[in-house]
Amino acid sequence: MNALPQHPPAVRTTCAYCGVGCGILARPDGQGGATIAGDPDHPANYGRLCSKGSALGETLTLETRLLHPMLRQPDGALAQATWDEAIGAVASGFAETIAKHGPDSVAFYLSGQLLTEDYYVANKLMKGFLGSGNVDTNSRLCMASSVTGHRRAFGTDTVPGSYADLDEADLIVLVGSNAAWCHPVLYQRMLANKRARGAKIVVIDPRRTATVEDDDLFLPVAPGMDTALFSGLLVHLADALAFDYDYIEAHTTGLTEALVRAREIAPDLAATARAAGIAEADVARFFDLFRTTQKVVTCYSQGVNQSAQGTDKVNAIINCHLVTGRIGKPGMGPFSLTGQPNAMGGREVGGLANQLAAHMDFSRDNIDRVGRFWRASNMAQREGHKAVQMFEAIARGEIKALWVMATNPAVSLPRAGAVRAALQKLDLLVISDNVASNDSINCGAHVLLPAAGWGEKDGTVTNSERRISRQRPFLPLPGQARSDWWIVSQVAQRMGFADAFTYDSAGDVFREHAALSAFENNGARDFDLGALAALSEEQFNALDPVQWPARAGQPLGESRFFADGGFFTPDRKARLIAPQPPAPRAATSAEFPLTLNTGRIRDQWHTMTRSGLSPRLGAHLPEPFVELHPRDAEAFGLSDGGFAQLTTGYGKCVLKVVLSDGQRPGSLFAPIHWSNATASSARVGELVTPATDPLSGQPEAKATPCAIAPLSFAFRGFALARHKLTLPDGTWWSRVAVGSGSGLLFASNDPPAAWRACAAAMFGADVELAEYVDEPRQSVRVAAFVEGRMVGCLFVGPAEAAPQWDAVKALFESEALGDAQRRAALSGKSTSGLADPGPVVCACFGVGLNTIRAAIESGEATSAETIGVALRAGTNCGSCLPELRKIASAAKVATTA
């Protein structure tokens, strides 16, 4: 007999989350799920995964998926449509808009979640055939300042180093990066270096995050003042004669201007410490460490990028590496840690409004070159609108048709409230996504296109160290879902560009992309995949992770840039940049006395449409919160665990208050993940200033002047249900994934009696409702059961004694409950470890069947009489004696049998 293989082969693919780009082994279970493990052979992670990556298996549900094309009907409802109809609607919509209002009246807003192949086709359609540069991406919110900083300094958007440098460095400086939570696998790599080789770690961040260990040097920099600190460092290196003059001489220009400006900003140690808001001794220690350690890597992330002066911050950092020649050598270099799984791929494709394609800008030569390669009929001639400006142009009515792919701008963009209003003004809003509902879709999208999800996608992504890895499908495409490159190609063909969009596979697209990168390159551009342009379909499918450059005719292998210069500027020299003096774009005021910093938490990703599906991830920090220093809390009348209303010039949020000594006084921190789909009033993007970096267009997401005030709710509670519950208006709530259902944590001023009244309607008619009511204590707990299984519950109590849900969640997630569990279900307490006495036999003394059997098994009792001696059962009214006798004799039979 031929048995089916017990374990289908694991598919090698790449994680869906951050820019570390970890390799994953996914083993489908044949039922739509898969077990997930780290790929021990992938050079990004060598088998390690973080909490988010490990939980990917919990996010493969089809429950929230968009499975069919949908079209908005005249009556306002969305109705299922065929692909033919949907593609027709998009193609004619864009064509008509362009015909009426010109090419710049349309735009694509893309995402670092797209694969390179998807990105490439979308970018090609807009810039080569629709004739507009209006292609931007949520990567604008993520690393645009790094891109611009790189291009200013190196002439191209080049990450000079490799992850291996983190293993070899003797000093790792983390600037604006909570790597422990946001790039956990790389952080573990840094820690391994620290433990094994004694590498020092310096963390520069306004708040003390999980990244800071006790023996690290922590520099709590004032918001936005990184440039002051690195200007001070440049001055210090100059004054201490620590420059590498040979390197500077041979490979850089601009030292004089850069150093003069640095001296203006931070003339000496004391001035640096003052400007940066850090103790002088700590600044001195940092300067000494940097000066005396040759092998230093400076990693930076959103704290640097998401700033109105983000590009200057990047260049202030790069300056210090260039003047010491510490770049492109093992264990040395500036290192941008990318946020998204394929932000790098998007940059390579040129899916940004200020790039054309394949690391080429909108110069006349490049437009001509790319136009010839694409045989493009209608090349864009100039840069398009960057993200924030794109949505401003939509609000002004200049852009009338928008296609959003794989992102949720109504949540993630600054001033998200205004973004929502803008989306609603569009003549045509097309959204390709894999979820059926999110805040952006709910802004009145006209066409919904079901895209492939992680696990179904087929193509490539590039991680922070320029390493291209395959994302391979291990699940079938569900419903009508299709790859994004296919969807865009179909629309392009329908619009009359069939010849240029005849791809049959992701491999077809990749080969063209690789060929473009090598087209008339000859070493003039950093980005070159010429060696991969002729991969066969089999070779593409089997492609191992590969770092670029991969120039045709040159050996593949790990590579670094710029150890010996060779920058991609006309004179092949790097530029030392003189940054603008640092200052926050908007100062705090009496009305908005605090500075709002935004960021991420360990176990969630972006707007939670994926990570929010995992019960395991939801358990970490289930409620949207604002973190602040206890001193500020006292000043503003806030208490730990209470609620606060945050108000900026752009919007309002209500968040839970978390006090932390690690928070810098005067500064608030709020995570960005929650949306209208997951919380009542926690779309933090709504609070954020639309101010952007003048060079990169990246928003100032971490320094918005903000007011805070306490808000109190008399009652707190939670609800669990198999379906998504909706709570009454005025309730503060946060939705949390739980096993086979959905959970809500909430706060309210409605009395428990009102909640009790609505509980029955919440769980439907065909359930058994159990209730616990302690009216004097204002405590109400309701649970719904079907066939012994808890299918829902609602617990409400006074805010100062809020019900805890852990034990109840465990019951909700389990199968049919045992007697003891059901009895205690509404206690909110765990029954584990408690003896289950079983059904009562002796009512007088409350002795249960299990207790009696245990006494018999232990030999303590053998008859009704000795049961009475041991347990008192049957010694009062005696009405259970006949039953006791039966139990005793049944036990005897059992033991003799």
Added chain:
Amino acid sequence: MSESLVIIGNGMAAVRLVEELAKSALGRYAIAVIGEEPRLAYNRVLLSSVLAKEVSRAEIELRPAQWWRDRGVTLLYGQTATAIDADIRRVKLASGATLPYTKLVLATGSKPIRLNVPGMALPGVLTFRDLADVVAIEQAAAGHKKAVVIGGGLLGLEAAYGLAKAGADVSVVHLMDRLMERQLDPRAAMMLKRAVEDKGIAVHLGADTTGIIGTDRVEAVSFADGSRIDADLVVVAAGIRPNVELARSADLAIGRGIVVGDHLQTSKAGIYAIGECAEHRGNCYGLVEPAYEQARALASHLAGRDGAYHGSVLATNLKVSGVSLFSAGDFIGAPGTEQIVLSDPGVGSYKKLVIADDRLVGAVLFGDTADGLWYLDLIRSGQSIAAIRDVIMFGRALAERSPVLAA
């Protein structure tokens, strides 16, 4: 030489008294037990189970003959005591014999109340109190299908359950607006009604019986509202009355029952009363638990120790018709008290705890009675439950694990 101790009544109280005395004062008394019923003492609580044929008659015997012999007890069952001469300390038996005593204990129990309505003497109108009643009911039910039980208290429901199990078509008629109103609050009573009805028993509340109709034997029961229910058999279970006739013959103080003090002593020295016939501090109890407590206290007193009885916190803890019930203390909830309620109708469970000044003062449990005794202890001890209020409803195991108590 041993003092002679005579116990009149061979019921559950008498058995417990002998048991306790044998433990604490063995040999001090020569004990004689006089019992009217011609059999060894049995467990009256199980009569309905016998009727329902769930247990045999032999199985409800409390102690075998050997047990009595081992304790040197003279058993005079099948004998009726007719009078007491307290002056000369003698008990007269129906047989004509007299029995001298040093100490006399009256444990004569109670008898069913018969309604003061026409037709009560008709054949087919029975009571439900002892094994003889069970036999009579069995015989009557065998040939007849329709049975009406008058009284929706504990006894009536037990009789109804037994009859239904024996195959009769049973209706319970009850004067009050809810079943077992002395032991249950309205909600528990409602659940009980449903549970009883689920067993095929019809329940009529607010039914004021005006007469038993029939010529040669019972044919129907009539009610104040003019309605009637056909009946081949009527079981009257409308309450009990202490048996006090014998005590009256000795000129003992009588209220509703035989008046006793905290040492269970009647108005005359050397004569005691326990169980359902006794009236202590104005209370006559109709349950086994107080009788046992009285037996224990009296045994201690008779053994020369300081055994005093201070009354029972009324607790009903029983299985009616296969349904577990418990109630104790102020289970209704007087004004000024607070209530916590847990109900899970899906598993037939309802619990109410009544709290006053952070103390548990009452409880009614339906279905899940496992913690009844614990609640009773808490009611009796009057200790503060403030620290465990949040979990007290969920039972002792959970409450005692909770760290607030450990602290």
